[in-house]
Amino acid sequence: MTLELRDVVWSAGYRKIIKNVSIRVEPGEFLGLIGPNGSGKTSLMSVLSGVRAPAGGRAMLAGRDMKKHGRRKLAQQIGFVEQQADTTDRLTAREAVSLGRTPYLSMLSPWSDRDDVIVERALGDVDMTHLADRFWHTLSGGEKQRIHIARALAQEPKFLLLDEPTNHLDIRHQLGLLELVNRLPVTVVAALHDLNHAAMYCDRIAMMCDGELVGIGSPADILTPENLRDVFGVDANIEHTADGFCLVRYHGSRRINVANKKDRVA
Protein backbone atom coordinates (compact mmCIF):
# COMPACT_ATOMS: atom_id res chain seq x y z
CA MET A 1 0.00 0.00 0.00
CA THR A 2 1.29 3.45 -0.89
CA LEU A 3 0.50 6.96 0.11
CA GLU A 4 0.82 9.43 -2.70
CA LEU A 5 0.28 13.09 -3.53
CA ARG A 6 0.08 14.24 -7.14
CA ASP A 7 0.43 17.93 -8.01
CA VAL A 8 -1.18 18.88 -4.73
CA VAL A 9 -2.07 22.51 -4.14
CA TRP A 10 -3.35 23.84 -0.85
CA SER A 11 -3.98 27.41 0.16
CA ALA A 12 -5.06 29.34 3.21
CA GLY A 13 -7.14 32.26 2.06
CA TYR A 14 -5.43 33.70 -0.99
CA ARG A 15 -1.98 32.51 0.04
CA LYS A 16 -0.76 29.36 -1.60
CA ILE A 17 0.85 27.29 1.13
CA ILE A 18 1.61 24.23 -0.98
CA LYS A 19 2.42 24.48 -4.67
CA ASN A 20 2.25 21.45 -6.93
CA VAL A 21 3.79 18.90 -4.62
CA SER A 22 4.09 15.31 -5.79
CA ILE A 23 5.41 12.78 -3.36
CA ARG A 24 5.14 9.03 -2.96
CA VAL A 25 5.65 7.28 0.36
CA GLU A 26 7.06 3.78 -0.06
CA PRO A 27 5.89 1.00 2.27
CA GLY A 28 8.21 0.37 5.19
CA GLU A 29 10.36 3.46 4.88
CA PHE A 30 11.10 6.27 7.31
CA LEU A 31 10.57 9.42 5.29
CA GLY A 32 11.71 12.69 6.79
CA LEU A 33 10.23 16.04 5.83
CA ILE A 34 12.51 19.02 6.37
CA GLY A 35 12.32 22.69 5.55
CA PRO A 36 12.52 26.07 7.25
CA ASN A 37 9.64 27.54 9.26
CA GLY A 38 6.70 28.40 7.06
CA SER A 39 7.83 26.17 4.20
CA GLY A 40 4.56 24.22 4.31
CA LYS A 41 5.60 21.11 6.23
CA THR A 42 2.63 21.11 8.58
CA SER A 43 0.14 21.77 5.79
CA LEU A 44 1.68 19.00 3.71
CA MET A 45 1.41 16.61 6.66
CA SER A 46 -2.26 17.36 7.13
CA VAL A 47 -2.97 16.83 3.43
CA LEU A 48 -0.97 13.62 3.53
CA SER A 49 -2.95 12.44 6.56
CA GLY A 50 -6.24 13.14 4.83
CA VAL A 51 -7.30 15.63 7.50
CA ARG A 52 -7.35 18.38 4.90
CA ALA A 53 -8.44 17.83 1.33
CA PRO A 54 -6.12 19.30 -1.31
CA ALA A 55 -7.43 22.35 -3.18
CA GLY A 56 -5.90 20.98 -6.37
CA GLY A 57 -4.27 17.75 -7.45
CA ARG A 58 -4.88 14.35 -5.91
CA ALA A 59 -4.18 12.79 -2.54
CA MET A 60 -4.26 9.03 -2.85
CA LEU A 61 -4.06 6.00 -0.63
CA ALA A 62 -3.48 2.62 -2.27
CA GLY A 63 -3.99 4.21 -5.69
CA ARG A 64 -7.44 5.60 -4.88
CA ASP A 65 -8.45 9.14 -4.02
CA MET A 66 -8.57 9.56 -0.26
CA LYS A 67 -12.04 11.04 -0.49
CA LYS A 68 -13.35 7.77 -1.89
CA HIS A 69 -11.98 5.78 1.03
CA GLY A 70 -14.10 7.65 3.54
CA ARG A 71 -12.95 9.08 6.84
CA ARG A 72 -13.18 5.87 8.86
CA LYS A 73 -11.27 3.73 6.38
CA LEU A 74 -8.57 6.39 6.14
CA ALA A 75 -8.24 6.49 9.92
CA GLN A 76 -7.77 2.73 9.92
CA GLN A 77 -4.76 3.12 7.61
CA ILE A 78 -3.20 6.43 8.63
CA GLY A 79 -2.31 7.49 12.16
CA PHE A 80 -1.51 11.18 12.54
CA VAL A 81 0.16 12.92 15.47
CA GLU A 82 -0.24 16.66 15.22
CA GLN A 83 2.23 19.20 16.46
CA GLN A 84 0.17 20.59 19.29
CA ALA A 85 -2.75 18.65 20.63
CA ASP A 86 -3.58 19.24 24.23
CA THR A 87 -6.69 19.06 26.34
CA THR A 88 -7.98 20.33 29.66
CA ASP A 89 -10.17 17.27 30.12
CA ARG A 90 -9.42 15.04 33.05
CA LEU A 91 -8.72 11.81 31.26
CA THR A 92 -6.12 9.15 31.90
CA ALA A 93 -3.30 8.19 29.58
CA ARG A 94 -5.07 4.92 28.82
CA GLU A 95 -8.31 6.72 27.93
CA ALA A 96 -6.36 8.99 25.58
CA VAL A 97 -4.88 5.94 23.85
CA SER A 98 -8.33 4.33 23.69
CA LEU A 99 -9.46 7.17 21.43
CA GLY A 100 -7.33 5.51 18.77
CA ARG A 101 -9.94 2.76 18.51
CA THR A 102 -12.60 5.26 17.39
CA PRO A 103 -12.42 4.34 13.68
CA TYR A 104 -13.24 0.71 14.51
CA LEU A 105 -16.12 1.27 16.90
CA SER A 106 -19.78 1.76 16.20
CA MET A 107 -23.15 1.00 17.74
CA LEU A 108 -22.99 -2.55 16.39
CA SER A 109 -19.33 -3.14 17.17
CA PRO A 110 -18.86 -1.77 20.68
CA TRP A 111 -15.69 -1.85 22.74
CA SER A 112 -14.41 -5.42 23.08
CA ASP A 113 -11.59 -7.36 24.75
CA ARG A 114 -9.65 -7.13 21.53
CA ASP A 115 -9.66 -3.34 21.79
CA ASP A 116 -8.28 -3.62 25.32
CA VAL A 117 -5.48 -5.85 24.04
CA ILE A 118 -4.59 -3.40 21.27
CA VAL A 119 -4.58 -0.43 23.64
CA GLU A 120 -2.31 -2.27 26.09
CA ARG A 121 0.03 -3.24 23.26
CA ALA A 122 0.17 0.35 22.00
CA LEU A 123 0.99 1.52 25.53
CA GLY A 124 3.71 -1.12 25.71
CA ASP A 125 5.12 -0.11 22.34
CA VAL A 126 5.84 3.38 23.65
CA ASP A 127 6.98 2.18 27.11
CA MET A 128 4.12 3.88 28.90
CA THR A 129 2.38 0.92 30.50
CA HIS A 130 3.51 1.98 33.97
CA LEU A 131 1.96 5.44 33.55
CA ALA A 132 -1.27 4.29 31.91
CA ASP A 133 -3.49 5.32 34.81
CA ARG A 134 -1.98 8.74 35.31
CA PHE A 135 -4.09 11.76 34.42
CA TRP A 136 -3.17 13.52 31.20
CA HIS A 137 -2.27 16.84 32.80
CA THR A 138 0.24 15.17 35.14
CA LEU A 139 2.33 13.84 32.24
CA SER A 140 5.46 15.57 30.97
CA GLY A 141 5.80 16.82 27.41
CA GLY A 142 7.70 13.73 26.33
CA GLU A 143 5.19 11.41 27.97
CA LYS A 144 2.28 13.21 26.32
CA GLN A 145 3.98 12.85 22.96
CA ARG A 146 4.44 9.13 23.57
CA ILE A 147 0.77 8.78 24.46
CA HIS A 148 -0.17 10.57 21.25
CA ILE A 149 1.93 8.11 19.32
CA ALA A 150 0.34 5.22 21.20
CA ARG A 151 -3.07 6.62 20.30
CA ALA A 152 -2.06 6.68 16.65
CA LEU A 153 -0.70 3.12 16.96
CA ALA A 154 -3.99 1.96 18.47
CA GLN A 155 -5.51 2.85 15.10
CA GLU A 156 -3.40 -0.07 13.76
CA PRO A 157 -2.25 2.13 10.90
CA LYS A 158 -0.06 1.21 7.96
CA PHE A 159 1.27 4.77 7.96
CA LEU A 160 2.31 6.79 10.98
CA LEU A 161 2.51 10.54 10.31
CA LEU A 162 4.30 12.70 12.85
CA ASP A 163 4.44 16.48 12.69
CA GLU A 164 7.57 17.62 14.50
CA PRO A 165 7.25 14.96 17.16
CA THR A 166 10.37 16.04 19.04
CA ASN A 167 9.31 19.64 19.60
CA HIS A 168 9.70 20.79 23.19
CA LEU A 169 11.50 17.61 24.25
CA ASP A 170 14.94 17.49 25.77
CA ILE A 171 17.66 15.79 23.77
CA ARG A 172 17.41 12.42 25.53
CA HIS A 173 13.68 12.25 24.89
CA GLN A 174 14.12 13.46 21.31
CA LEU A 175 16.48 10.63 20.53
CA GLY A 176 14.44 8.14 22.55
CA LEU A 177 11.32 9.04 20.65
CA LEU A 178 12.92 8.76 17.22
CA GLU A 179 14.57 5.50 18.24
CA LEU A 180 11.17 4.18 19.29
CA VAL A 181 9.44 5.30 16.12
CA ASN A 182 12.22 3.76 14.07
CA ARG A 183 11.65 0.37 15.72
CA LEU A 184 7.92 0.31 15.03
CA PRO A 185 6.70 -1.96 12.23
CA VAL A 186 4.98 0.86 10.31
CA THR A 187 5.80 3.25 7.50
CA VAL A 188 6.75 6.56 9.06
CA VAL A 189 6.56 10.07 7.67
CA ALA A 190 7.92 12.68 10.08
CA ALA A 191 8.39 16.40 9.75
CA LEU A 192 11.66 17.09 11.54
CA HIS A 193 13.47 20.26 12.50
CA ASP A 194 16.82 18.79 13.46
CA LEU A 195 18.74 17.91 10.32
CA ASN A 196 21.12 15.60 12.17
CA HIS A 197 18.16 13.62 13.47
CA ALA A 198 16.82 13.42 9.95
CA ALA A 199 20.21 12.22 8.76
CA MET A 200 20.39 9.59 11.50
CA TYR A 201 16.97 7.98 11.16
CA CYS A 202 15.49 8.69 7.76
CA ASP A 203 15.73 6.35 4.78
CA ARG A 204 14.77 9.25 2.56
CA ILE A 205 14.44 12.96 3.12
CA ALA A 206 12.02 15.29 1.36
CA MET A 207 12.94 18.96 1.47
CA MET A 208 10.35 21.72 1.33
CA CYS A 209 11.01 25.34 0.54
CA ASP A 210 8.37 28.02 0.15
CA GLY A 211 5.58 25.51 -0.42
CA GLU A 212 7.45 23.51 -3.00
CA LEU A 213 9.17 20.18 -2.78
CA VAL A 214 12.70 21.03 -3.81
CA GLY A 215 14.31 17.64 -3.42
CA ILE A 216 13.76 14.10 -2.27
CA GLY A 217 16.34 11.35 -1.83
CA SER A 218 18.78 9.75 0.56
CA PRO A 219 20.14 11.89 3.41
CA ALA A 220 23.48 12.14 1.65
CA ASP A 221 21.80 13.40 -1.54
CA ILE A 222 19.66 16.00 0.16
CA LEU A 223 21.87 17.25 2.95
CA THR A 224 24.48 19.10 0.94
CA PRO A 225 26.16 22.40 1.77
CA GLU A 226 24.49 23.96 -1.29
CA ASN A 227 21.00 22.87 -0.26
CA LEU A 228 21.48 24.02 3.31
CA ARG A 229 22.65 27.39 2.09
CA ASP A 230 19.89 27.85 -0.50
CA VAL A 231 16.97 26.46 1.49
CA PHE A 232 17.83 27.10 5.13
CA GLY A 233 20.20 30.00 4.67
CA VAL A 234 22.94 28.51 6.82
CA ASP A 235 26.55 27.63 6.17
CA ALA A 236 27.38 24.06 7.02
CA ASN A 237 29.72 21.23 6.24
CA ILE A 238 28.52 17.69 5.77
CA GLU A 239 30.75 15.02 7.24
CA HIS A 240 30.28 11.48 6.03
CA THR A 241 31.02 8.75 8.54
CA ALA A 242 32.55 5.39 7.73
CA ASP A 243 29.26 3.52 8.25
CA GLY A 244 27.45 5.55 5.61
CA PHE A 245 25.77 8.19 7.78
CA CYS A 246 26.22 11.88 7.42
CA LEU A 247 26.53 14.61 9.94
CA VAL A 248 25.76 18.30 9.60
CA ARG A 249 28.23 20.69 11.16
CA TYR A 250 27.06 24.31 11.16
CA HIS A 251 29.39 27.26 10.85
CA GLY A 252 28.66 30.30 12.90
CA SER A 253 30.59 33.05 14.47
CA ARG A 254 32.35 30.80 16.96
CA ARG A 255 32.17 31.51 20.63
CA ILE A 256 33.50 34.95 21.19
CA ASN A 257 36.58 35.20 23.30
CA VAL A 258 35.35 35.29 26.90
CA ALA A 259 37.52 38.20 27.95
CA ASN A 260 36.34 40.12 24.96
CA LYS A 261 32.69 39.40 25.79
CA LYS A 262 33.13 40.40 29.40
CA ASP A 263 34.31 43.79 28.23
CA ARG A 264 31.25 44.22 26.06
CA VAL A 265 28.82 43.13 28.74
CA ALA A 266 30.42 45.49 31.23
Place this chain on the structure above:
Amino acid sequence: MIVRLIASPVFLMRGGAAFAALLLLAIVLAFAASVGETAIPVKTVMDTIANHLWDAGYSVDVIDAGIIWNYRLSRAIVAASCGAALAVSGAVLQALLRNSLADPYLLGISAGASTGAVSVVILGLGAGMLSLSLGAFIGAVAAFGFVALLALQAGRGTGAIILAGIAGSQMFNALTSFIVTKSASAEQARGIMFWLLGNLSGVRWSDVWLALPVAVIGLLICLWHARALDAFTFGRESAASLGVPVRRVYAVLIASAAMMTAVMVSIVGSIGFVGLVIPHAARFFVGTRHGLVLPLSALIGALFLVCADVISRVIVPGQVLPIGVITALVGAPAFALILCHGRILR
Protein backbone atom coordinates in the same frame (compact mmCIF):
# COMPACT_ATOMS: atom_id res chain seq x y z
CA MET B 1 -24.49 -10.81 16.60
CA ILE B 2 -27.35 -8.73 17.99
CA VAL B 3 -28.20 -11.41 20.53
CA ARG B 4 -24.61 -11.62 21.70
CA LEU B 5 -24.58 -7.87 21.97
CA ILE B 6 -27.68 -7.77 24.12
CA ALA B 7 -26.48 -10.61 26.34
CA SER B 8 -23.07 -9.05 26.89
CA PRO B 9 -22.38 -7.93 30.47
CA VAL B 10 -21.73 -4.33 29.43
CA PHE B 11 -25.08 -4.11 27.72
CA LEU B 12 -26.90 -5.67 30.68
CA MET B 13 -25.15 -3.30 33.05
CA ARG B 14 -26.12 -0.30 30.95
CA GLY B 15 -29.67 -1.56 30.68
CA GLY B 16 -29.80 -1.93 34.45
CA ALA B 17 -28.38 1.54 34.96
CA ALA B 18 -30.86 3.03 32.51
CA PHE B 19 -33.72 1.27 34.29
CA ALA B 20 -32.54 2.52 37.69
CA ALA B 21 -32.25 6.06 36.30
CA LEU B 22 -35.77 6.01 34.89
CA LEU B 23 -37.10 4.58 38.15
CA LEU B 24 -35.42 7.35 40.12
CA LEU B 25 -36.82 9.93 37.73
CA ALA B 26 -40.33 8.46 38.06
CA ILE B 27 -40.10 8.56 41.87
CA VAL B 28 -38.98 12.19 41.83
CA LEU B 29 -41.75 13.10 39.38
CA ALA B 30 -44.35 11.48 41.62
CA PHE B 31 -42.88 13.30 44.59
CA ALA B 32 -43.01 16.59 42.68
CA ALA B 33 -46.67 15.99 41.90
CA SER B 34 -47.48 15.43 45.55
CA VAL B 35 -45.74 18.54 46.91
CA GLY B 36 -47.30 21.95 46.59
CA GLU B 37 -49.60 24.45 48.18
CA THR B 38 -52.01 21.63 48.90
CA ALA B 39 -49.99 18.56 49.79
CA ILE B 40 -51.40 15.43 48.19
CA PRO B 41 -50.25 11.97 49.35
CA VAL B 42 -48.03 10.06 46.91
CA LYS B 43 -50.58 7.23 47.02
CA THR B 44 -53.18 9.55 45.53
CA VAL B 45 -50.70 10.59 42.86
CA MET B 46 -50.10 6.96 41.94
CA ASP B 47 -53.83 6.24 41.82
CA THR B 48 -54.46 9.26 39.61
CA ILE B 49 -51.70 8.24 37.20
CA ALA B 50 -53.02 4.69 37.10
CA ASN B 51 -56.53 5.98 36.41
CA HIS B 52 -55.31 8.02 33.48
CA LEU B 53 -52.95 5.44 32.02
CA TRP B 54 -55.07 2.31 32.15
CA ASP B 55 -58.46 3.22 33.68
CA ALA B 56 -57.55 1.58 36.97
CA GLY B 57 -60.72 2.92 38.53
CA TYR B 58 -59.36 4.02 41.89
CA SER B 59 -61.54 6.54 43.63
CA VAL B 60 -59.69 9.84 43.78
CA ASP B 61 -60.96 13.28 44.72
CA VAL B 62 -61.75 15.06 41.44
CA ILE B 63 -60.02 18.27 42.46
CA ASP B 64 -56.91 16.41 43.64
CA ALA B 65 -56.87 14.45 40.39
CA GLY B 66 -57.19 17.66 38.42
CA ILE B 67 -54.34 19.36 40.28
CA ILE B 68 -52.09 16.33 39.89
CA TRP B 69 -52.81 15.46 36.30
CA ASN B 70 -53.48 18.79 34.64
CA TYR B 71 -51.23 20.98 36.67
CA ARG B 72 -48.37 19.38 38.56
CA LEU B 73 -47.53 16.28 36.55
CA SER B 74 -47.43 18.00 33.17
CA ARG B 75 -45.36 20.72 34.75
CA ALA B 76 -42.93 18.25 36.32
CA ILE B 77 -42.48 16.32 33.08
CA VAL B 78 -41.78 19.51 31.15
CA ALA B 79 -39.31 20.55 33.85
CA ALA B 80 -37.57 17.17 33.55
CA SER B 81 -37.45 17.33 29.73
CA CYS B 82 -36.19 20.86 29.87
CA GLY B 83 -33.45 20.08 32.40
CA ALA B 84 -32.31 17.04 30.46
CA ALA B 85 -32.27 18.88 27.13
CA LEU B 86 -30.41 21.92 28.46
CA ALA B 87 -27.83 19.78 30.26
CA VAL B 88 -27.21 17.59 27.20
CA SER B 89 -26.94 20.70 24.99
CA GLY B 90 -24.37 22.11 27.38
CA ALA B 91 -22.35 18.89 27.43
CA VAL B 92 -22.35 18.68 23.64
CA LEU B 93 -21.39 22.33 23.14
CA GLN B 94 -18.60 22.05 25.70
CA ALA B 95 -17.18 19.02 23.92
CA LEU B 96 -17.45 20.39 20.39
CA LEU B 97 -16.21 23.89 21.12
CA ARG B 98 -13.46 22.62 23.44
CA ASN B 99 -14.51 25.17 25.99
CA SER B 100 -15.71 24.39 29.48
CA LEU B 101 -17.69 27.63 29.55
CA ALA B 102 -19.82 26.82 26.54
CA ASP B 103 -23.49 26.75 27.41
CA PRO B 104 -26.65 27.46 25.41
CA TYR B 105 -27.32 30.42 27.68
CA LEU B 106 -23.89 31.89 27.01
CA LEU B 107 -24.13 31.45 23.26
CA GLY B 108 -26.97 33.90 22.89
CA ILE B 109 -29.67 31.30 22.21
CA SER B 110 -31.70 32.27 25.25
CA ALA B 111 -31.28 35.97 24.61
CA GLY B 112 -32.50 35.55 21.05
CA ALA B 113 -35.49 33.57 22.28
CA SER B 114 -36.40 36.39 24.63
CA THR B 115 -36.24 38.95 21.85
CA GLY B 116 -38.39 36.73 19.66
CA ALA B 117 -40.97 36.21 22.39
CA VAL B 118 -41.10 39.89 23.25
CA SER B 119 -41.46 40.87 19.60
CA VAL B 120 -44.50 38.66 19.28
CA VAL B 121 -46.16 39.56 22.55
CA ILE B 122 -45.53 43.28 22.67
CA LEU B 123 -44.93 44.39 19.11
CA GLY B 124 -47.51 41.98 17.76
CA LEU B 125 -45.12 40.67 15.14
CA GLY B 126 -46.64 38.03 12.89
CA ALA B 127 -50.12 39.58 13.30
CA GLY B 128 -51.42 36.97 15.70
CA MET B 129 -50.26 34.08 13.54
CA LEU B 130 -47.26 33.45 15.75
CA SER B 131 -47.52 32.19 19.29
CA LEU B 132 -45.10 33.31 21.94
CA SER B 133 -43.36 29.93 21.72
CA LEU B 134 -42.91 30.10 17.99
CA GLY B 135 -41.61 33.65 18.26
CA ALA B 136 -39.13 32.55 20.89
CA PHE B 137 -38.06 29.64 18.72
CA ILE B 138 -37.44 31.83 15.70
CA GLY B 139 -35.56 34.32 17.84
CA ALA B 140 -33.38 31.57 19.31
CA VAL B 141 -32.47 30.17 15.92
CA ALA B 142 -31.78 33.65 14.54
CA ALA B 143 -29.56 34.56 17.48
CA PHE B 144 -27.59 31.35 17.24
CA GLY B 145 -27.15 31.86 13.53
CA PHE B 146 -25.87 35.36 14.21
CA VAL B 147 -23.42 34.15 16.87
CA ALA B 148 -22.19 31.27 14.73
CA LEU B 149 -21.62 33.59 11.79
CA LEU B 150 -19.78 36.07 13.97
CA ALA B 151 -17.60 33.30 15.40
CA LEU B 152 -16.80 31.99 11.93
CA GLN B 153 -15.75 35.47 10.81
CA ALA B 154 -13.71 36.00 13.96
CA GLY B 155 -11.59 32.91 13.42
CA ARG B 156 -11.16 29.36 14.58
CA GLY B 157 -10.04 29.86 18.17
CA THR B 158 -12.13 28.28 20.90
CA GLY B 159 -12.45 31.68 22.55
CA ALA B 160 -13.98 33.25 19.46
CA ILE B 161 -17.37 31.61 19.83
CA ILE B 162 -17.64 32.55 23.49
CA LEU B 163 -16.85 36.17 22.71
CA ALA B 164 -19.29 36.08 19.81
CA GLY B 165 -21.88 34.62 22.17
CA ILE B 166 -21.35 37.42 24.65
CA ALA B 167 -21.69 40.00 21.90
CA GLY B 168 -24.85 38.30 20.63
CA SER B 169 -26.37 37.98 24.11
CA GLN B 170 -25.71 41.62 24.90
CA MET B 171 -27.21 42.77 21.65
CA PHE B 172 -30.36 40.67 21.89
CA ASN B 173 -30.84 41.46 25.57
CA ALA B 174 -30.54 45.15 24.75
CA LEU B 175 -33.13 44.72 21.99
CA THR B 176 -35.46 42.99 24.44
CA SER B 177 -35.05 45.72 27.04
CA PHE B 178 -35.57 48.36 24.38
CA ILE B 179 -38.83 46.81 23.20
CA VAL B 180 -40.09 46.23 26.73
CA THR B 181 -39.37 49.72 28.02
CA LYS B 182 -40.59 51.44 24.87
CA SER B 183 -43.78 49.62 24.14
CA ALA B 184 -44.92 47.46 27.01
CA SER B 185 -47.58 48.35 29.53
CA ALA B 186 -46.67 47.77 33.18
CA GLU B 187 -48.73 44.59 33.19
CA GLN B 188 -47.01 43.25 30.07
CA ALA B 189 -43.59 44.19 31.38
CA ARG B 190 -44.20 42.21 34.54
CA GLY B 191 -45.40 39.20 32.60
CA ILE B 192 -42.41 39.32 30.28
CA MET B 193 -40.03 39.73 33.21
CA PHE B 194 -41.50 36.60 34.73
CA TRP B 195 -41.19 34.68 31.50
CA LEU B 196 -37.60 35.83 30.94
CA LEU B 197 -36.51 34.34 34.23
CA GLY B 198 -38.05 31.01 33.46
CA ASN B 199 -41.60 30.17 34.26
CA LEU B 200 -43.41 26.85 34.26
CA SER B 201 -46.76 28.16 35.44
CA GLY B 202 -48.70 27.99 32.22
CA VAL B 203 -47.42 24.57 31.22
CA ARG B 204 -50.03 22.02 30.10
CA TRP B 205 -50.04 18.60 28.43
CA SER B 206 -49.72 20.08 24.94
CA ASP B 207 -46.33 21.41 26.03
CA VAL B 208 -45.34 17.96 27.28
CA TRP B 209 -45.94 16.49 23.84
CA LEU B 210 -43.49 19.01 22.43
CA ALA B 211 -40.84 19.03 25.18
CA LEU B 212 -40.63 15.31 25.89
CA PRO B 213 -40.07 14.07 22.31
CA VAL B 214 -37.58 16.87 21.62
CA ALA B 215 -35.59 15.99 24.74
CA VAL B 216 -35.65 12.24 24.07
CA ILE B 217 -34.81 12.50 20.37
CA GLY B 218 -32.14 15.11 21.08
CA LEU B 219 -30.55 12.90 23.71
CA LEU B 220 -30.61 9.89 21.36
CA ILE B 221 -29.00 11.85 18.52
CA CYS B 222 -26.25 13.06 20.84
CA LEU B 223 -25.76 9.59 22.34
CA TRP B 224 -25.41 8.17 18.85
CA HIS B 225 -22.45 10.53 18.40
CA ALA B 226 -20.95 9.89 21.84
CA ARG B 227 -17.76 8.35 20.47
CA ALA B 228 -17.35 11.12 17.94
CA LEU B 229 -17.63 13.61 20.81
CA ASP B 230 -14.91 11.70 22.68
CA ALA B 231 -12.70 12.02 19.61
CA PHE B 232 -12.86 15.82 19.93
CA THR B 233 -10.86 15.60 23.18
CA PHE B 234 -7.72 16.78 21.41
CA GLY B 235 -9.44 19.14 19.00
CA ARG B 236 -10.98 19.14 15.56
CA GLU B 237 -7.96 18.01 13.57
CA SER B 238 -7.38 15.15 15.93
CA ALA B 239 -11.01 14.12 15.61
CA ALA B 240 -10.68 14.22 11.83
CA SER B 241 -7.58 12.01 11.95
CA LEU B 242 -9.55 9.54 14.09
CA GLY B 243 -12.03 9.10 11.28
CA VAL B 244 -14.76 11.43 12.49
CA PRO B 245 -16.59 13.32 9.71
CA VAL B 246 -16.00 16.60 11.53
CA ARG B 247 -18.21 18.91 9.49
CA ARG B 248 -21.19 16.58 9.55
CA VAL B 249 -20.91 15.87 13.26
CA TYR B 250 -20.56 19.59 13.95
CA ALA B 251 -23.60 20.44 11.89
CA VAL B 252 -25.80 17.67 13.31
CA LEU B 253 -24.87 18.16 16.95
CA ILE B 254 -24.84 21.95 17.05
CA ALA B 255 -28.17 21.98 15.25
CA SER B 256 -29.53 19.47 17.78
CA ALA B 257 -28.28 21.50 20.72
CA ALA B 258 -29.65 24.73 19.27
CA MET B 259 -33.04 23.12 18.51
CA MET B 260 -33.33 21.55 21.95
CA THR B 261 -32.50 24.83 23.63
CA ALA B 262 -34.76 26.86 21.37
CA VAL B 263 -37.72 24.56 22.00
CA MET B 264 -37.20 24.49 25.76
CA VAL B 265 -36.66 28.21 26.06
CA SER B 266 -39.75 28.83 23.98
CA ILE B 267 -41.84 26.79 26.43
CA VAL B 268 -40.43 27.84 29.79
CA GLY B 269 -38.34 30.95 29.17
CA SER B 270 -34.63 31.18 29.64
CA ILE B 271 -33.20 29.13 32.45
CA GLY B 272 -29.54 29.75 33.06
CA PHE B 273 -26.82 27.65 34.59
CA VAL B 274 -28.30 24.22 33.91
CA GLY B 275 -26.41 23.76 30.65
CA LEU B 276 -23.22 25.08 32.17
CA VAL B 277 -23.09 23.39 35.56
CA ILE B 278 -24.78 20.02 35.11
CA PRO B 279 -22.31 18.56 32.55
CA HIS B 280 -19.43 19.43 34.87
CA ALA B 281 -21.22 17.71 37.72
CA ALA B 282 -21.71 14.63 35.53
CA ARG B 283 -18.03 14.55 34.57
CA PHE B 284 -17.17 14.86 38.22
CA PHE B 285 -18.86 11.49 38.76
CA VAL B 286 -18.10 9.46 35.64
CA GLY B 287 -15.08 11.00 33.93
CA THR B 288 -14.92 12.31 30.40
CA ARG B 289 -16.49 9.60 28.24
CA HIS B 290 -19.62 10.90 26.59
CA GLY B 291 -21.31 7.51 26.53
CA LEU B 292 -21.66 8.08 30.27
CA VAL B 293 -21.52 11.87 30.54
CA LEU B 294 -24.51 12.49 28.25
CA PRO B 295 -27.07 10.19 29.91
CA LEU B 296 -25.91 11.22 33.38
CA SER B 297 -26.12 14.90 32.44
CA ALA B 298 -29.64 14.29 31.20
CA LEU B 299 -30.59 12.54 34.44
CA ILE B 300 -29.04 15.12 36.76
CA GLY B 301 -30.46 17.96 34.67
CA ALA B 302 -33.94 16.46 34.80
CA LEU B 303 -33.82 15.81 38.55
CA PHE B 304 -32.32 19.24 39.21
CA LEU B 305 -34.97 21.15 37.33
CA VAL B 306 -37.88 19.14 38.76
CA CYS B 307 -36.57 19.82 42.27
CA ALA B 308 -35.88 23.48 41.45
CA ASP B 309 -39.47 23.78 40.23
CA VAL B 310 -40.79 22.25 43.44
CA ILE B 311 -38.71 24.67 45.48
CA SER B 312 -39.87 27.61 43.39
CA ARG B 313 -43.47 26.64 44.14
CA VAL B 314 -43.18 26.16 47.89
CA ILE B 315 -40.35 28.36 49.16
CA VAL B 316 -42.41 31.55 49.36
CA PRO B 317 -45.93 30.67 50.57
CA GLY B 318 -48.65 31.84 48.26
CA GLN B 319 -46.23 32.87 45.54
CA VAL B 320 -44.40 31.13 42.69
CA LEU B 321 -40.85 32.27 42.07
CA PRO B 322 -39.38 32.20 38.57
CA ILE B 323 -37.48 28.91 38.30
CA GLY B 324 -34.47 30.72 36.82
CA VAL B 325 -33.99 32.41 40.16
CA ILE B 326 -33.75 29.05 41.91
CA THR B 327 -31.43 27.45 39.33
CA ALA B 328 -29.06 30.41 39.50
CA LEU B 329 -29.20 30.61 43.29
CA VAL B 330 -28.30 26.94 43.56
CA GLY B 331 -26.25 26.75 40.40
CA ALA B 332 -23.88 29.63 41.00
CA PRO B 333 -22.55 28.41 44.37
CA ALA B 334 -22.40 24.86 43.03
CA PHE B 335 -20.40 26.11 40.09
CA ALA B 336 -18.10 28.06 42.40
CA LEU B 337 -17.55 24.89 44.40
CA ILE B 338 -16.65 22.87 41.31
CA LEU B 339 -14.35 25.66 40.13
CA CYS B 340 -12.49 25.80 43.42
CA HIS B 341 -12.19 22.05 43.41
CA GLY B 342 -10.14 22.61 40.28
CA ARG B 343 -11.97 19.97 38.34
CA ILE B 344 -12.74 22.14 35.34
CA LEU B 345 -9.82 24.27 34.39
CA ARG B 346 -7.27 22.38 36.49
